[in-house]
Amino acid sequence: MKFSFKNDYSEGCHPQILESLLRDNLDQQAGYGEDDYSKKAKDLIKNNIEVQDADVYFVSGGTQANLIVISSILRPYQCVISAATGHILNNETGAIEATGHKILSIEKEDGKLFPSDIIPVLESHQNIPHQVMPKLVYVSNSTELGTIYTKKELEDLSAFCKANNLYLFMDGARLGHALTSEISDLELKDIAQLTDVFYLGGTKNGALLGEAIIVNNKILQEDFAFNIKQKGALLAKGRLLGIQFLELMQNDLYFELAKNANQQAMKIKNALSERGVQFLSDTYTNQIFPILDNQIIEVLSEKFEFYVWKKVDENLSAIRLITSWNTNNTAVEEFIKTFNGEL
Amino acid sequence: MKFSFKNDYSEGCHPQILESLLRDNLDQQAGYGEDDYSKKAKDLIKNNIEVQDADVYFVSGGTQANLIVISSILRPYQCVISAATGHILNNETGAIEATGHKILSIEKEDGKLFPSDIIPVLESHQNIPHQVMPKLVYVSNSTELGTIYTKKELEDLSAFCKANNLYLFMDGARLGHALTSEISDLELKDIAQLTDVFYLGGTKNGALLGEAIIVNNKILQEDFAFNIKQKGALLAKGRLLGIQFLELMQNDLYFELAKNANQQAMKIKNALSERGVQFLSDTYTNQIFPILDNQIIEVLSEKFEFYVWKKVDENLSAIRLITSWNTNNTAVEEFIKTFNGEL
Amino acid sequence: MKFSFKNDYSEGCHPQILESLLRDNLDQQAGYGEDDYSKKAKDLIKNNIEVQDADVYFVSGGTQANLIVISSILRPYQCVISAATGHILNNETGAIEATGHKILSIEKEDGKLFPSDIIPVLESHQNIPHQVMPKLVYVSNSTELGTIYTKKELEDLSAFCKANNLYLFMDGARLGHALTSEISDLELKDIAQLTDVFYLGGTKNGALLGEAIIVNNKILQEDFAFNIKQKGALLAKGRLLGIQFLELMQNDLYFELAKNANQQAMKIKNALSERGVQFLSDTYTNQIFPILDNQIIEVLSEKFEFYVWKKVDENLSAIRLITSWNTNNTAVEEFIKTFNGEL
Amino acid sequence: MKFSFKNDYSEGCHPQILESLLRDNLDQQAGYGEDDYSKKAKDLIKNNIEVQDADVYFVSGGTQANLIVISSILRPYQCVISAATGHILNNETGAIEATGHKILSIEKEDGKLFPSDIIPVLESHQNIPHQVMPKLVYVSNSTELGTIYTKKELEDLSAFCKANNLYLFMDGARLGHALTSEISDLELKDIAQLTDVFYLGGTKNGALLGEAIIVNNKILQEDFAFNIKQKGALLAKGRLLGIQFLELMQNDLYFELAKNANQQAMKIKNALSERGVQFLSDTYTNQIFPILDNQIIEVLSEKFEFYVWKKVDENLSAIRLITSWNTNNTAVEEFIKTFNGEL
Known part of the structure; x- marks a missing residue:
């Protein structure tokens, strides 16, 4: 072999997770994410990001997280801006478009977006109402090419988005890797401060499955749970996700x-x-x-x-x-x- | 408590499943359902239903299975027929409509559909092209009310659907319970013969999560996998589903x-x-x-x-x-x- | 014959409209509803309804108006409440569901909705987030059965909707007939006061084609024009609609x-x-x-x-x-x- | 001025059209395109293209035609290939994506697509099922830049599409201009032979509104009418479109x-x-x-x-x-x- x-x-999950699943297996719990494990895991995450009024949701995978977040945020005529390497553009079988939204693509060798990349897109989408309205900037950290954002870069991007009425959404399928990179100057709490919504990837970092979507922007929190259910992402045994994130977020695992x-x-x-x-x-x-x-x-x-x-x-x-x-x-x-x- | x-x-899963997850945890496997466990589990299912050329796909939950199957089968103007108690009508936050399809509802006290229930629906949808075209009959077995179909009833319904160019789709979230009911005269292989597509529920029968969608109709098999990915249902660690169904389908567990x-x-x-x-x-x-x-x-x-x-x-x-x-x-x-x- | x-x-249009089309035929005008005729017609309508800050849009037909309004207003998990006789339910080939939204149907012999009809629907949709969220009430005046609302009935319905955070949308394909009925006590300006959005039907009242959508609710006005374009409803020669409504709204024609x-x-x-x-x-x-x-x-x-x-x-x-x-x-x-x- | x-x-329509509208104004006719004028106009078009079993449908405008054709043809995971200048990409407010389909964009200075442009797109979309499946090639003739296809170019493109299981759809908003260009060697009947579906633009060539969609491919003809109605494009007074195309197609006007x-x-x-x-x-x-x-x-x-x-x-x-x-x-x-x- x-x-x-x-x-x-390629592998299963960190052994601690399996131990925890074994330990709590026959404990009866409420379904659909209302279990005690999920609640505790959400509290842990909110403590870690130092935002007590964030909303946290667990879903099964990255494509699911991306399509739920984006279709929840945008109105029908609004669109996403993404680097051409973005996972949503090339590797999700048109999942975003299937919810009705165009993705505008920007060619970037390193897979990172800066305000200077976005400005020309905004400028070329002023023919109202004949063009889609750019409304959400999608970034990955680390990117699909393994690169990461510096704190200064993310601050600039965040400020630019706010100034231009754009939402900033970070695909964090590999956010753990980004934040623990030897050259990173970003912390988890910075991500929560600088984005409107992001997710913390479990699947690619030791879980069997699971991404934790964190909605920081109060406006975007409203009724978010409906979208999770409507898109088929609300697990009956939400405990499976709760237990995993509880293990992962404890003691910095x-x-x-x-x-x-x-x-x-x-x-x-x-x-x-x-x-x-x-x-x-x-x-x-x-x-x-x-x-x-x-x-x-x-x-x-x-x-x-x-x-x-x-x-x-x-x-x-x-x-x-x-x-x-x-x-x-x-x-x-x-x-x-x-x-x-x-x- | x-x-x-x-x-x-309410509980986790059958202990045998956890043992199996533990045993195979560090075995490196291909992602996205191409792992050995999934392949073996699919073979087992095909043996059990005695249809070697069926297509089997594992997804996380029932709402996901329903929306993937229905949106994959129907063209934009086609609709579903369901008993008013159908899970897709009342308990899935409009998941089917969110993929663009209307559900026509039939009031039935026992939650079961017979040809005589469907005939008037077909008759009242003849004003082409001003009405949706009924194309798929959705039944649950056991139903949301715990009732089940007899073999004769399902044969009649199946024949009726074929005669009227309707697809027959069985939501089998509790199919195990239906088939092992003391009054059931149906076997798993009958279901495969009598429906175009159905699923075998794991979540409500001892798995952590997972439903096995079985596509019997050759026409509906074409490109089905794309829909699974597009709707965010293709788990990176598909092994998690494969291992579970492998355990469940062995030795009639x-x-x-x-x-x-x-x-x-x-x-x-x-x-x-x-x-x-x-x-x-x-x-x-x-x-x-x-x-x-x-x-x-x-x-x-x-x-x-x-x-x-x-x-x-x-x-x-x-x-x-x-x-x-x-x-x-x-x-x-x-x-x-x-x-x-x-x- | x-x-x-x-x-x-069955017929073409009122002769005055054709005269006007002839008279202005070679006058060069801006496209996409920016022509002088459309502007004047919109002003006339705003004067007639006595709401100067309403937004008025002309589209080609009723199904188009219904799907644009509803898909513009609702978020993905929100749904429509309609009488079972509603045009959107039976005669539009699933146009609303095709934009992703369920319609909840209420059996009513006279095709009219009262608060007492809606209350049980709201009460049976409290299982958050497993059910769609009722958000918009769709009524027709006159209804598909020729019946009409009294002022008192509409006032009650309007107050009920406001109190329950529901939008009220009136399909006015035959609003002219409703308002000029010998038993009507409603005036056009009342409609504007009591609904969030409604339309004034031209097609069934002497125009070649055309419905005037009037958006009264300030929140719903935002970016509405994008939906008109996106749904393929923005005529290049918007003058065709403008000229017709200009004729129709002048001198009470x-x-x-x-x-x-x-x-x-x-x-x-x-x-x-x-x-x-x-x-x-x-x-x-x-x-x-x-x-x-x-x-x-x-x-x-x-x-x-x-x-x-x-x-x-x-x-x-x-x-x-x-x-x-x-x-x-x-x-x-x-x-x-x-x-x-x-x- | x-x-x-x-x-x-910018102008209204050719005077002959208005005369015809005047002459036939009070003639009672069936609605929704079942009028005599529409029937005659469709026959005329079928004669002109020399395809008696083509299906012809009249709709109001180009964006509407594009979204109806594309959403009717494609299954959810299939996508469109278009030159970057394509009208559907830049000028239709995401109308195609709103029906669920991605558009893959190819940079071309002259706005025309050749097989050599499409081959790399097909080659880079082989990661099944993680990517959308290219299925329809969208071309405009004349293009948004005024350029046109030669007969040889269109024959090559058509053969390439057939060989690669791609549908070929021509946006003919300005097809009249393309075919009457002093350098054109294509005739209307060639277009019918070489495309699966195309439309003949009326709005930009003397009509008040109207595009004639011609579906040549028998498979694509099935149930096409439902989509027209569902997307809100079936005019009650279809006579308005029929009369116009009857005038335009007579005597080569x-x-x-x-x-x-x-x-x-x-x-x-x-x-x-x-x-x-x-x-x-x-x-x-x-x-x-x-x-x-x-x-x-x-x-x-x-x-x-x-x-x-x-x-x-x-x-x-x-x-x-x-x-x-x-x-x-x-x-x-x-x-x-x-x-x-x-x-």
């Missing part, structure tokens, strides 16, 4: 897991860099894109699974390596040794 | 669990019947609706949780009791004794 | 046309009543539903076109007769004489 | 009107070319984009209305001039003389 660096959702993923990726990055390897983008989270000789790629692929991301030239291609909460030293060291020709 | 007869999703729920309900039903209690409807599954004196209801509610379903007259009300895979003799006997005034 | 009493849109339609219907009603004919409902607008002997129906149908509406018993059926702005004395008298056996 | 070259829908528009544009183009003016694109229809000195633009704008389309450099800008069926020699000559400094 080859070790897989294909993604961060969530951040430890993300940090491990980042560190393992950085080990590989550093080892390859030392050997002169270039990278498609300079990332400090759990996704790295080394540009390798095709022959080496072939050797590596005999022992490891990963995606060949992009052909660079006749001899070179970038591969994508993703590490997870569970990626251990053995796999990482073996990868490096194989690369170095030591295995 | 009072024992709850409020529903069949699924049917044993449902049978237990039914039997416990029947024990209460019989004990109360012996004491002359009347029931709102004559059910043989895990939902019963005894009509009790309000004073007795008050006494019972001190020890047990349940819903008061319907006021019958000044002194009497029907309550709803739901038993689950995990309802044990202790709770049932205590309930009966309390009713009998022995406790 | 038989004279048709089938509906009020609109009300004269409706009054003529009503009067001709009343002539037939009175003549038949004198002969002892019963009616399905007691209407005072341009729709009447006499219950006639099948033999007489056959005789009449040799000379006139109309719908046989409902079988009453073996010998009797109700027919529907609709008169229009253009129905003249000759046709009416001939109908009466034929009925009387004088022809 | 300045003469306007802003668009081709439709093509004469388009030819006049083209010829007047070409006169200006030629006159300006002779003086050395460059154009943004080399068009042979009724849209031209001369690049002029800002000072000349200012002089011209004192006498004429037109859009300044694009800033080219400090001194030069492209303007857009659109001529119509009604643009006469006087206006054209005056424009040329003004340009030449002779006025």
Whole structure:
């Protein structure tokens, strides 16, 4: 069996979660998120973000979170602004459009949006009422390319959105990885202050499933629960999500897991860099894109699974390596040794 | 802590499922339902229904299953026919309409649809193109009232649908309970033969979450997977659903669990019947609706949780009791004794 | 050629409208409703309803008006309340549901909604967030059965809606006929005061096409124009609608046309009543539903076109007769004489 | 009053249409497109395209036609491919997305799509089921930039679409102008042979309103009428559309009107070319984009209305001039003389 660096959702979940599921299994609880575990987990999250009047909802996955948040916020003629690499644009089978909303796409090499990217979009959408109205800015942190926002960047973006009557929504499927990156100067509470709504990804950070949607903007909180149910996302046994986030948010387990993923990726990055390897983008989270000789790629692929991301030239291609909460030293060291020709 | 007869999703899951999750937890698997467990579970289901070319998909819950199936099948101007008690009509926050489709409602005391119920609906929808086109018949088995279809009834309905170019879709959130009812003459393979698409409910029968959608009709199979993803229902860790259905479908665990729920309900039903209690409807599954004196209801509610379903007259009300895979003799006997005034 | 009493849109338009189209035909004007005619027509309407800050939009037809208004007002999980006879329920091919919204139906023999009809609907939709949220009450005046609201009835309904946070929307496809009915005590300005949004039907009252949507509620005015465009309802040559409403709203032509339609219907009603004919409902607008002997129906149908509406018993059926702005004395008298056996 | 070259829908309609409306005004006819005029007009169109089993539907405008056709054809997860200049992408307030479908955009300077443009889109949408499925190619002829397809180009595109299971839909809002362009080698019947569905624009070619949707593909014909009604596009007085297309399609009036528009544009183009003016694109229809000195633009704008389309450099800008069926020699000559400094 080859070790897989294909993604961060290859394994089950952190063992502590399973223990907790076992321990509380036969405890009878109210359904649909009204269970005690969900309530406690929501309180923990609100403490962590230091916003007591935020609303927290647990749903099963990222696409679901994205379509619920966006369709809940926008009126029929309003649209989303996203970097062209945005998950909602390329990897969700038109889930957002299926709820009736256009996504305006901005080409960005690093997958990050700045006010200067958004201004021309606003300027070219002034032919009222013949064009959609841009109303929500969708960003991912870390992005689909592994890059992250600095505090200054997010503050600027947040201020710009407020000044332009735009909502700011952060897809945090890998928010743990972003916040625990060695170069990050953002904390979880900053995210809550600077966005109108965001989510904290569990699926890619040690949970069996689950994303915690946090609605900070009071206006957007109104009746949000209806959308969760209408879109088929309200689990009867909401305890399954509650128990998981309760475990993850206690004692900083969530951040430890993300940090491990980042560190393992950085080990590989550093080892390859030392050997002169270039990278498609300079990332400090759990996704790295080394540009390798095709022959080496072939050797590596005999022992490891990963995606060949992009052909660079006749001899070179970038591969994508993703590490997870569970990626251990053995796999990482073996990868490096194989690369170095030591295995 | 009072024992709850409020529903069949108060507890976690059958312990065997948790054991299996534990055992396979760190096994790396492909995402999005391409894992080995899901594949095996699908094969098991196809063997059980004796239809090798059926398509099987696992999703998280009933509302999700309903909206995916219906929106996948219907063209924009086509609509659903449902009994007025249908879950899609009253309990899903307009999830079906949110995908663009009207539901035509038929008042039926027992929650079951027969050809004679549907004929007038077809006859009153002939003003083309000014009316929606009825195209799919939605039935639940067991129904929201705990009643079930006989083989003859389902055969007639199926033949009628075929003759009238209607698709037949069975919501099987409690299909296990229907099939293991002491009065049922239907088997799982019959359901596959007689419907175009149906699902096998896990959430209400011992799983943490999960419904298995089975698409029998070849035409409806085409591209079905796209809808699952688009509606946000494709779990990254599809293994979670695969492992559960693998456990449930092995060694008839699924049917044993449902049978237990039914039997416990029947024990209460019989004990109360012996004491002359009347029931709102004559059910043989895990939902019963005894009509009790309000004073007795008050006494019972001190020890047990349940819903008061319907006021019958000044002194009497029907309550709803739901038993689950995990309802044990202790709770049932205590309930009966309390009713009998022995406790 | 038989004279048709089938509906009020069999002919073209009032000749004055064609004259005006001819006169202004080659005048170059801005498109999309920004033409001078539309502006003047909107001012006229605002003067007539005595609400200077209302917003007025012209669209092509009733289904279009209904779907634009409703989809503009409601958030995804909100729904409409309508009498079961409502045009949106039976005659618009699911147009409202196609925009994502459920319609809750209330059986009413006369097609009119009162607070007492709505209260139980509100009471049975309290299971948050598992049910749709009732938010808009849809009424027609005159109704699909030709009945009308009294001032008192509309005031009560309006107050009830305000008290319950419901929007009140009046489908005025035949509002002219309602207001000019001999028993009406409502004026156009009352409608504007008592509803959040309504429309003034042109198509069924002498225009080639066109309904004037009037948005009174300031909150609902915001960005309304976007929905008109998005739903394909913004005519490039908006002048066509502007010119027509300019003609209709000048010198009370609109009300004269409706009054003529009503009067001709009343002539037939009175003549038949004198002969002892019963009616399905007691209407005072341009729709009447006499219950006639099948033999007489056959005789009449040799000379006139109309719908046989409902079988009453073996010998009797109700027919529907609709008169229009253009129905003249000759046709009416001939109908009466034929009925009387004088022809 | 300045003469306007802003668009081709500034005036009313061709006088012959008004005469016909006048002549037939009081003739009673069936509603909803079942009138004699509509039937005759449809027959005429079928004769003109030489496809007797095509289905023809009249609707009010281009956005309406686009959203009806596309939402009728596509299943929920399927999407449209369009040039970035496509009207559906930029000028319809997200009308297509509002029906649930994504539009994939291809940057093309001339607004035309070739197989080589589409191939990479197909290749980059193979991650089933995580991406939308491209299913329909949307082209305009003439395009939003005034360019047109040659017969060879359309044949290649049509063959490519067939080979790749893509539907080909032509937006013919200005199809008359395309077909009567001095460089066109396409005829109306070719369009019918080479597309699955297209429409023939009336609004921009002498009608008050109206586009004739022609569905050639038998599969797409099924139940198409329901969508027209559901989207609010079925006019009660369908005669208004029937009479207009009857006039336009008789004696080639439709093509004469388009030819006049083209010829007047070409006169200006030629006159300006002779003086050395460059154009943004080399068009042979009724849209031209001369690049002029800002000072000349200012002089011209004192006498004429037109859009300044694009800033080219400090001194030069492209303007857009659109001529119509009604643009006469006087206006054209005056424009040329003004340009030449002779006025």
